[in-house]
Amino acid sequence: MTTAAEKLISRLRFLALKNILCQPVSWFDLPKCSTGHLITRLARDAPLIKSVTGLRIGQVVTSFMTLAAALSIAFIYGWKLAIILLFAAPLLFASASHQASLIRKNQTRDSALMDEAGKLASECIQNIKTVQALGKEHSFLKLYCNYLLVPFEENMKQALVYGITFAFSQMVVYIMYAAAFRFGGYLIGIEEMVPSEVFRVFFALSFCATALGNNSAYYQDFTKAKVAARNIFELITVKSDVDPMSDYGVKPDIKGKITFRNVKFCYPNRESISVLDNLNLTISPGETIAIVGGSGCGKSTIVSLIERFYTPNSGEILIDDADIRVMNLAYLRSVIGLVGQEPVLFDCSLKENILYGAIALRKPIMDHEIIKAAKMANIHDFIASLPQGYETYCGENGTQLSGGQKQRIAIARALVRDPKILILDEATSALDNENEKIVQASLNKARIGRTTIVIAHRLSTIKAADKIAVLDQGKIIEIGTPEELEQSDGFYYKLIKGQQI
């Protein structure tokens, strides 16, 4: 039973996480799907289910068998005396189900509040530097206490109700004993039963009471587990319209042409605001295009759509004339090397972090390839100077590295997979001028033979592109070579003059 329970819980956790990982990015934008909520659910709900499986089921089966045996003995040896139980059982059952209904009500409310508390705790621990720099420790603690306070106060009130219900059920048991003794004495007096039979029935009845008590305790845990199971099954059964783990979809040879055709898009959680409005853009294979525009004009959104983190509301995105919706998702992502605005590193060695870029392709990567990628990203010398070199741990989310070092590791991670399409979304923004020049020179070499999309604010980075597209209010308003745009006296020209990029 215990083995089965352990397997069940691992499997539930595995299936829940598997389904979470298959969800589209838009799902994670929902308030109830924040990191804190999901982690709290996985950590809290699975053990609650465990508490009613395994050994506990064994105990309940034992209790039912005891109850059946004791009832048979009681009725065989003295049905008149045993009939007392028929008065006590409904009262015991009513008190147990009343407790269970209270638990059910509390559990649903408490788990919602605990999800909020978990979200808050994970948010402030993840952003501990910002919390401390802003001196927000007290306000976070206060908020956390508020989440804990409501269930605490309610549970204190209900503890009284539990106490009364428990006292009542105990009272019923003792009254039953007293009644059994009195009635048993009477039956011996009128010579209907002999003392040994009365004691047999009496002990059988006390076994019945213990079994009922055990089962009512189980019923309460079962009520809690039911709420927890509903939460876990919600995570397991939620449907996703994309699945990066499925084999569905075509895997064509990719040269690197990217086409946006009449693409309209708004974020699912902000449907009233159109981010891309009939966007048309063609990027030829091997071409480097810089996308520029004011903050919030939709540059990173273009990247998210190419990666299929989101799906356009209308229009289509083609890679080499194949709609990305019919392509195998894992394959599509494996041909793209993405360095985002805020590079994310994992809590493992620098080597493993760079290797993460290659895992999706499932081909072994040699050490010299890792070093080559690190050299291209201008991070090799730094890594080599560390006492543990490539085996150095970078801490959770790279906390033991500077912002520029993190960006360079992320660039090495994108380059090690030798992608057909390289996307650099402000990938060098945290580098100083000196490092930026070196990394830029390497990237200029790295982009040969691959389609590159660069989103940057630095003029030096943008000027190195073959083509510049100016984005404004979700539309391309200018497109051409840097020289053409400089002469056109348009938006780009004004941006340069105003030094806004």
Ligand SMILES: Nc1ncnc2c1ncn2[C@@H]1O[C@H](COP(=O)(O)OP(=O)(O)OP(=O)(O)O)[C@@H](O)[C@H]1O
């Ligand atoms: N997950 C999201 N949910 C809802 N709206 C979003 C989301 N991500 C971005 N937006 C909104 O979409 C618009 C475009 O955002 P995007 O990140 O593409 O801008 P950007 O051009 O890359 O800006 P920046 O140069 O400042 O990084 C913004 O108005 C932003 O507020």
